[in-house]
Amino acid sequence: MVVHSFSSHSYPPSAAVPLEARRRLFADEDLGMGNFLDRVAAVHPAGDRPFLWTVARGGSPEQARPLSVEQLVRTRDTYAGWYHAAGVTKGDPVAVYLDDGVGYFLHFLALSSLGAVPALVNGRMPAPVAADYVARIGAVGVVATTGHLAALRDAGLDAGGLLWCADAAEIPAEPASGTALPGVFPYPHADPDPVMLCHTSGTTGPPKAAMFGHRQFFLGKRERLLTFPQAEEGNRLLTALPQSHSAGISYLMTATLLGLPTMVMTDNDGASVRAAMDRFEPTVVAAFPQTYVELAALDLSGPGSAQVHTWINTGDSAHEAHIRALVRYGRRPDGNGGHRPGSRFIDGLGSSEMGMALFRKVSEPESGDYGRCVGTPIDIVEEVAVLDDAGRPLGPGEPGRLGVRTPTVTPGYWNDSRRTIQSSYSGYWLTGDVVYRTEDGRIYHLDRSPDVIHTADGPVYSLPIEEVVLTDPVVDDCAVIAVPDPVAGDQAPFAVVRLRAGTPAPGSLLDTLNAALAEAGLVPLRGVTVAAGPDEFPTGPTGKVLKRRMREMYVSALAGSGVS
Known part of the structure; x- marks a missing residue:
């Protein structure tokens, strides 16, 4: 070589x-x-x-x-x-x-x-x-x-x-x-x-x-x-x-x-x-986001980050806590031939099927527009819709399935024409995401469709809860999943967290997280467990958290197994 x-x-x-x-x-x-x-x-x-x-x-x-x-x-x-x-x-x-x-x-x-x-x-x-x-x-x-x-x-x-x-x-x-x-x-x-x-x-x-x-x-x-x-x-x-x-x-x-x-x-x-x-x-x-999760937990001060003006993320959108940790580093053009401290983070929500990240949001150290906002569609997108389960368009603030019309969408799935046909509705490619749209056209990402938690009181979305959990200084990464609720007979939200290196597990973590969720106006967690290693916080080939496998692993969590 x-x-x-x-x-x-x-x-x-x-x-x-x-x-x-x-x-x-x-x-x-x-x-x-x-x-x-x-x-x-x-x-x-x-x-x-x-x-x-x-x-x-x-x-x-x-x-x-x-x-x-x-x-x-x-x-x-x-x-x-x-x-x-x-x-x-x-x-x-x-x-x-x-x-x-x-x-x-x-x-x-x-x-x-x-x-x-x-x-x-x-x-x-x-x-x-x-x-x-x-x-x-x-x-x-x-x-x-x-x-x-x-x-x-x-x-x-x-x-x-x-x-x-x-x-x-x-x-x-x-x-x-x-x-x-x-x-x-x-x-x-x-x-x-x-x-x-x-x-x-x-x-x-x-x-x-x-x-x-x-x-x-x-x-x-x-x-x-x-x-x-x-x-x-x-x-x-x-x-x-x-x-x-x-x-x-x-x-x-x-x-x-x-x-x-x-x-x-x-x-x-x-x-x-x-x-x-x-x-x-x-x-x-x-x-991808998992690399940024790990970079955010490291000390990046020094020559390696000194020249960075832009971090680009694609695939799943990144968490606010990790974005804020990274944009502290580097320098940005000030528009006058000089620089000002801090960098920008370009977050792009996309998927393999979309052909590219179709939604774009830029965050800088001064940004406050978070809350799982993934920004607005880029120019190549012809139309965006939020649809209910029957395919009817929903208005601003109403959660539903994200559909996009854009020429960048995949021609389909190889050797699987039936799945290709089922993945679109009336010309919209259904991305598998649950979102809502504001009056000014910004999109907020609430969940992936299979990950919605169906409680006795209605659907609960995992991503906004994860944003709050990640504001706790001891938490490095987390996943909120649906587990069976033995009392109500439906599902309940349960958090699996990874702690920052060298941090002992606090005995009051569930109470602390639920207090923060109450302040944010979100439903409480029914339980939380600290992942002792990668096997208890499984990720896929691209670093995405495997919530499907987690649901299998923690299926008995509220029955007394694994709750801390």
Whole structure:
């Protein structure tokens, strides 16, 4: 592996894609997810200069691997030649199951260049779940790390239904003698052609394979060519997103189109990200909420956060307590050529199916607009509705199901047309979120539909309760779930909390939390337990709390088991 002794000031400024070239790309109506690499390579005057630095699993950011546009093209072509020789052709789904990191991006580029459909499987997905997912999508082949390949076989993956299984480490990095590419290469994508499958989080059931199209997935992102922080302005992006997720691929595409100096993390825990920040000194950090939960609990003072002006969150919206902890750091432009202390946090509510974060809220140290407000829809959204269970529109302040009309929505679920049809209503894609809307159009996120707590007195929403619980100084993270109420015969709210490191569990925690909830006008918790470790606070492959599993774990909580 090529390594590069890296410092935050050693990147070549000429790696940036010049403004005139970006304008040409912006005007290219055929530009999309299936061809962006070749389009930027054609206009980039310094495609040989590195702009990506990738940190391996357990690796040191000081020894990051550099990649340029030209190296991306060479690696893409080498991998594509191997896949072509293995019989992969247009429309074939191929599962990629790695240890996160830039490898997902490289295999995505190679497979999509053949017109095949890369199915990116998060490396943290348990092997039995992954094996079932690979079978359901009808993959023709699997590329995986040595460990993941063995785990898939142990989990009962039917290799007889596949053309091949390959160890990712054995795919050559350099083209072998006689390796050929298809007669038409790269594949010329039409607008509706699928370019990728990414699975949902699996928090509410088996993960689903959301499709992404050449044009559909690029919609709403073209503007980044002219508006995203530019390399020539001294900006540096650190991405700790799961690189198997559509958001991870999207931001690496953006970095490629801009030539934006970017450090790509494989490990996205808080300690690893802080170490990389100290070396890279980013101005922009992109991650999922769980990374921010862990970063918020750390001391980030020092060079790593000094230059940060923007934190970008996508997927689930972040908690106020974690946002407030992070925006204390860094510096922001003051509009007069200088800076003022503190950074901004861009929170984007989205999902795999939405194609991108469709709601945007910006928080700064002075902000007070919280309470699970996820902001307003971005320009690409055509219409937003809050619907009751029968599909009738609801007015301001009335909780209901969130529906969106936008061209960025997934074309559907691979091999599951019935679920695709059931996921929309009268042209609205139903996101699975429960929200309400204010008179001025702001959206407040109350819950995920499966997580609503159905009490004897009516529905109770978990997310506003979690916001209050997290204001307690001893609480690091929490999840409020529904558990059976042995008295009323319905459900009751119950909290599972993680305490800050080194903090003993207070004996009066339930009383303290309920006093805060009463002050906020929310219903009290019936119980609370302190998670002793990760097994008692389970999270999914992308870091989302698995409330479905928690409900199973704490089903007897109010019957006297596990309440503190």
